Amino acid sequence: MKQKNQRAIIHLLTARSWPARISAIVILSIAAVTWWHERAVSPGQLAKGSNIEGQVVAVADGDTITLLDANQQQYKLRLAYIDAPEKAMPFGQAAKTHLSDLVFKQNVSAKIDDVDRYGRGVARISKNQQDINLAQVNAGFAWHYTTYAKKAQPPAEFADYANAQHAAKSARLGLWQDRQAMPPWDWRKAKRSE
Template sequence: MQRKLGDEMKKITGAVIFILVFSLSVAQSLVGTVSRVSDGDTLHLETPEGKYKVRFYGIDAPEISQDYGLESKVFVAERVLGERVKVDVVSTDRYGRKVGKIYYGYGYRNYLNRKVVEAGYAWWYRYYAREDRDLQEAEAHARKYKAGLWRSTDPVAPWEYRRSKKKGSQKGRAASLDRVVYVTKSGEKYHRAGCEYLKSVAGSYTIKEAEARGYTACRKL
């Protein structure tokens, strides 16, 4: 009796595990229509369940302001904008976007992530997809045949480009904090020299000093 009960429990446990695994696999696939393409590695998907912003798994396309950024966006849009696609979701990133593998065309046979890299309009994002041989081979092919961005003698990876832009903005902000501004005797704002609201000058400070004293920027600054 005890053995029979044990066998029944094993069957129930196995069935529960199957249901959980099956439910998880279903939950991680989205099928819908692409309503918008933001750039070469991000699109917007409309499904019966809702709207999603989808980041392509394992690739990083040039920013729109970079060389080949616009071409990358156009490459993706020409293939899937307004079309039905399937997204195998890998994860959700810190911005709430679904990160996934996008498939399009008849029977969803075309792997878009690979197509973009193979055409030279995105990099294989090694940091997040080190073991993805499809993307590794696609980049090797693009490099070999100098496709897309690989025609450039020294292409800049998007993550390096973003890092340099961030450093530049931080330096710019630090420099601006040393700019000299002026305050009035009774006002709560700081002003640039010659500001129409600066009727009289009661003191001058750097922006950093003025903000530390509780002053806020004039809207004309």
Template sequence: MKKFFLLFLLIFCSLAFCQTYKVIGVKDGDTVSLLMDGKEQIVRLANIDCPEKKQDYGTKAKEMVSDLCFGKMVSLQGDEKSDRNGRMIAELILPNGVNINKTLVKNGLAWHFKKYSKDNSYAQLEIEARNRKVGLWKEKNPIAPWIWRKMTKEEKASNSFAF
């Protein structure tokens, strides 16, 4: 099945003239910088939300993205939408077909961002990661980044936010 997918991707990209772009920066686990047409373009990874930099596993998420794609060529999948900060929203695909976004969820380094995603494959990957207790799912009560961003400094310091 994997060979079929890679063959399909190769044929599709050659027919659709898929563009590839160099990853020139990794801001955090779910935000990268690409070199597009000679200019920097910030891309927010679609369908996911990684822990913030100061949150548990935030650094690990950033490190995984860096290890997988920094300095490499990637293609983008998405509908060319942008977020409220003007960042392009897309899935990052390596030349070997690896989807960076899904890899983060599979390894327990990102949540499926259900508020902005209807792709159920991410929900399934999150369930599997939770069941395997990998990454942030090893923790007793991991705090979703969208909740963590709303917490006060005191709540973050004590990690006593009531759910």
């Protein structure tokens, strides 16, 4: 391919006809796009819309995991459309433990919906066709993060998550045992202003 690109450059610079120049430009454009794509989505990097599979090798908190794929590449993933209590918050450790019980040392699939500013994949995690993100909400160990979910989450899925949160809250499961449970986004905001 490198030799073909070199010939295209020479042809572009020496061609006397416009069709020959255009042909050289097309070849160079294709090479540039291919090169850019290979650099942008190389192993170990995440891209919106990609799918990865592997074993969960770490659980950082109630909504963040590390996945190791078959090529031994690690990916830090944030569970999409939910927000679990921070570790220092009430129920933070319980949320982490519940997520660990669901996925630690288990094989999962991850659909990357976005890549956040920290380079983490924002992903929908499933294990044996079980929606792990939804499982955290069902058990009362995460909020449905509607601020982000209403922008990108499919409507039927949005309704499932909203219903799960309502049911967990009504049954006073997990963090909903605390009637004054503070959402993690408010807790983080309060910590930043201290």
